[in-house]
Amino acid sequence: MRKIIINCIFIFSVVAIIISCQNQPEIDLQNYLSNGKSIYQSKCQNCHGENGEGLGELAPPLTDSVYLKNNKNRLACFIKNGLDEKIIVHGKTYAEKMPAFNELPPIDVAQVMVFITNSFGNKQGFYHYNQVIKDLENCK
């Protein structure tokens, strides 16, 4: 009987350790998501909406996963420097200027990117801020 109890406690603690030690990428992702959400609310939501639905033809929705995927390495530049070119999202043309958010450091850009590309029906996983720094060096 004693043996069983000791075994149970042992197994339980092993399980607890495994659960508490989520893998690091998963923790990073959650971190980025929660910070990204608050950045989104203060900087992006005005135009792009609470659910990324956009605003008429003034601001595009953020629900076009294909567009986001194809332009993934440009997204950081869009956020940091704004965008002043015609883009096609969900088959519709959007030509309004997007303002620059130059005040955001790369880590914030990465976090808000991860939030957007993993919300509103998008599921594109983690994006490291080192990658964002690289992307920003190659802005047109």
Added chain:
Amino acid sequence: MYAGFSKTEVVYLHFKITHMNKINYLITLSLLSVVLIASCTQEKRLPFYGERHAEVKKDASGKEQIDTVYQTIPNWSFLNQDSIVTTNAITDGKVYVADFFFTSCTTICPTMHRNLMTLYNEFKTNPDVMFLSHTIDFKYDRPYILKKYAQKLGAESPKWEFLYGTKDSVYTLAEKSYLVAVGEDSTAKDGYIHQGYLVLVDKDRRIRGAYDGTKPEQVEQLKKDIPILLAEYKK
């Protein structure tokens, strides 16, 4: 009264009858009070904003009467999004919602107009309701810019007019008449500062409400208040 009943039955019946009376009495009393309270409460009326003063007027029979005169929106004349001269005459016989914005505003305006859009859709078929948006960016927001903005937002004239005027005329109207603070500010991100109020004006050009257009719950309240205001004119 209780002939033919045993003693215990009599006690029971007596108890039942007196008790029934009590219940009936209570029901009548509560019904009466409900009726009284219902007849006492007035229909909800929206408040009047701004300055007011009392004026002595003579009625039809020559009797002097004191009347409260409320602040009203003065005459105005602006260009709308189609570059047509538009005056306060378009608001005759309508209640309307006015706001101040500019097209290149990236802060509160998109949210304000997103919320106003829900009102626009709600009252689209009601000819007694209209919307006026005044630009405060007298340098850039020429009528054709307003037109492009309106189209992209999905708002159409004459239900929703976007008005362009000189700095002086618009700013004075905003601050003195609509009680909304506006101004140029080089330190602000987009160059202008302004309050995001949606101002509700009645058919007699009096201000009857001001709602923060960036707060969905206040816009929801405005949605409820417009029919209340319209109901005043149905009598």
